[in-house]
Amino acid sequence: MMASTFVPRRFFPAIDSIPRTYFLGHHKAALERMKNMLSTIDHVIECRDFRIPATSINPLFEEALGEKSRWIIYTKRDLGGDLRLENQKREKMIQRWNRGSKVFFASQFNNNTIVPIVKSLKRHPFNIHKITGVRILVVGMPNVGKSSLINALRKYAMKRKNKVARTGADPGVTRRVGTGIKIIERSRGSVYVHDTPGVFVPYMPDSESMLKLGICGCLKHSIIPIITLADYLLYQINLHKPSIYAKYxxxxxxxxxxxxxxAAKTGSLAKGGIPNIDIAADKMIRMFQNGKLGTFIMDDILSVTLQLKEERLAAMGGSLNQAKKAEKLEKKGSNSDIVQTEVETYRRVDY
Incomplete structure (x- = not known):
């Protein structure tokens, strides 16, 4: 008798009992502090998690930070899959989401991806005559890698190995907007970055987005039952590569x-050798967060890209010609200096 072929679940049910927000008091306070600092800030770097590039977007930053020039850095690139052609295509689609902003991809365990960011910072036409130096605000959802990025930038640019921004596996390590941390030293116009607390959105429209944020560490495990988080992670792993857990x-x-x-294979046991599935679930999620239980993107990149195209077309009055003309003008304005700084390591996107 032939063994039956494994068929993964094709959808995960909506769970009404899952909270739709993690917007805390210190998130609101930090956002107000950022607004008050805008007059002294020259530039904004927004971090998003590459594994959930759409879900980790926070519209509050669009509203709060206004017209400040901004770069988007997708962190944890190495935790979102390898560099196969399929993933390269996804990167190009993600870059197209961010009109008017430079886009970078930074890996958690590969500091070489920091090089293009530092080079772009050094070449960017900031006002270097400011007495206080160039000031950059680093923002993002909780635990998307802001502090780790700052440490990596300082380590590469300043050749300093000590960490200056606190990091941790759980959200909430950074509780307030920090003082300036020097990452580029110059006789005039040294560059300083300000670490900020992660800010959650006031409301998430669906439970699945909360589950994605939960297993990526953007909210505390106590917000959603740990077994529910593990179940959603199992669902995602099965969609991508169930063989990854064959030894378990x-x-x-x-x-x-x-x-x-x-639990039996990892020693996650209670008294008497009974499997402790709560401990096992927590260990499973943390292994995934460290890239030890699969690396993949959970958001549907193609669907988001098509949705954005439709929204932009509608904003142009439904005229495809007008939309194309706007894209060309935008490309000339925003991409004029990308070639110098990014061609060495990243593929340039042609819209």
Whole structure:
């Protein structure tokens, strides 16, 4: 008798009991502090998690930070898959989301991806005559890698190994807007960055987005039941590569069966050698967050890209010709200096 072929779940049910926000008091206070600092800020760097490039966008930054020049850095690039052609195409689509902003991809465990960012910072036409130096605000959702990015920038540009921005596996390590941290030293116009607390959105429209943010570490595990988070992670792994957990369990859609097998193999046991599935679930999620249980993007990049195209077309009155003309003008204005700084490491996007 032939073994049955494993069929992963094709959808994950909506769960009404999951909270739709993690917008805390210190998030609101930090956002107000950022607004008050805008007159002294020259530039904004917004960090987003490459594994959830759409879900980790916070519209509050668009509203609060106004017309300040901004770069978008997708962090944890190495946790979102390898550099196969399929993933390269996804990168190009993601770059097209951010009209008028430079886009970079930074890896958690590969500091070479910091080089183009530092080079662009050094070449950017900031006002270097300011007595206080160039001031950059680093913003993003909770735990998307802002502090780690600052440490990596300083380490490469200043050749300093000590960490100056506190980091941690859980959100909430940075609780207030920090003082300036020097990342580029010059006789005039040294560059300083300000670390900021992660700011959550006031409301998420669907439970699946909260689950994605939960397993990527953007909210505390206590907000959503840990078994529910693990179940959603199992669902995502099965869609991408169920063989990744072959040493722990046969392919399965049953989270309890998986966690019992996983607990036995990883020593996540209670007294008497009984599998502790809560501890196993937490360990499973943290392994994924460190790239040890699959690396992939959870957002549907193609759907988001098509949606943005439709919205931009509608904004142009439904005229495809007008939209194309606007794209060409935008390309000339925003991409004129990209070639010098990014061609060495990144593919340039042609709209």
């Amino acid at each position: 369990s046969p392919p399965t859609n049953d989270i309890v069966h998986f966690l019992e097998a996983f």
